[in-house]
Structures are given as C-alpha cells and as structure tokens.
Amino acid sequence: MSEKNIKVLIVDDFATMRKVVRNLLKQVGYEDIVEAEDGVMALKALKSQKIDFIISDWNMPNMTGLELLKAVRADAELANTPFLMVTAEALQDNVVAAVKAGVNNYIVKPFTAEVLNEKIKKIMEGINK
Numbered sequence: 001m002s003e004k005n006i007k008v009l010i011v012d013d014f015a016t017m018r019k020v021v022r023n024l025l026k027q028v029g030y031e032d033i034v035e036a037e038d039g040v041m042a043l044k045a046l047k048s049q050k051i052d053f054i055i056s057d058w059n060m061p062n063m064t065g066l067e068l069l070k071a072v073r074a075d076a077e078l079a080n081t082p083f084l085m086v087t088a089e090a091l092q093d094n095v096v097a098a099v100k101a102g103v104n105n106y107i108v109k110p111f112t113a114e115v116l117n118e119k120i121k122k123i124m125e126g127i128n129k
Helices: 015-027 039-048 065-074 092-101 113-127
Strands: 008-011 033-036 053-057 083-087 105-108
Touching: 008 015, 008 039, 015 033, 015 113, 033 039, 039 053, 039 065, 053 065, 053 113, 065 083, 065 092, 083 113, 105 113
Parallel strands: 008 033, 008 053, 053 083, 083 105
Antiparallel strands: none
C-alpha cells in the first residue's frame, strides 16, 4: 500500500482548522480524508470504517485528543493506528503525557504541508519496518 493511499482522519473542533489540514494533506498527495469534530465523533468514525492514520487536535470539547489517544490505544482493533497529535502549545508535560499514552509523533501549530508530510512519512516508515 502506497503511503499516499491511506485513509486519514482529521479530528479538530474547529472546521477551519480541519479544512486547513485537509488542504495541506491534499497538497502533498493524500486524497482519502475524513473529518470528526471531537474525540467522540472520531471514535464513531474509527468504529465504522477503516482508518489508517489519525491526526488529532489536543484541545477539544467532549473528548480531548489525549483522551481519544488513550481510547484508541485501549481498543484492540484500533490500538496500532498511527496517531499524530496537533497542539498549539509545545508544553513539555503535554508531550510527555502524549508519549506515555502512545502517540506516534506530535506537531505544533502552525505548520506547513512539508512538515506535516515529513511527520506522516516518518511515522509510516517507523510502522512499516
């Protein structure tokens, strides 16, 4: 499977940010993209279709990115899904919490298509080894 053929789930409570990430993904060749506005909706999407990669915001109502990450890692069927956390602040405590919870990588806003593509490639290479 070519890495560009993966289905990517974007989770963010701001529609504008989801659109920005979607556009960045399209710029670097990812076409199969689904969106969720919070962790609760993301889990529904993950249960109803095959998602290959999760890009999730940290701060969201209903269920945060960290709570979503923990839920994904605790679910046997979803546990190995690559997870990229998006955060506005690179707080050391947040990074440590995300790493402990099993995040594959994180990215700090704002970011470019190149940075996003590099992070995804790095994660996918790490998984496909």
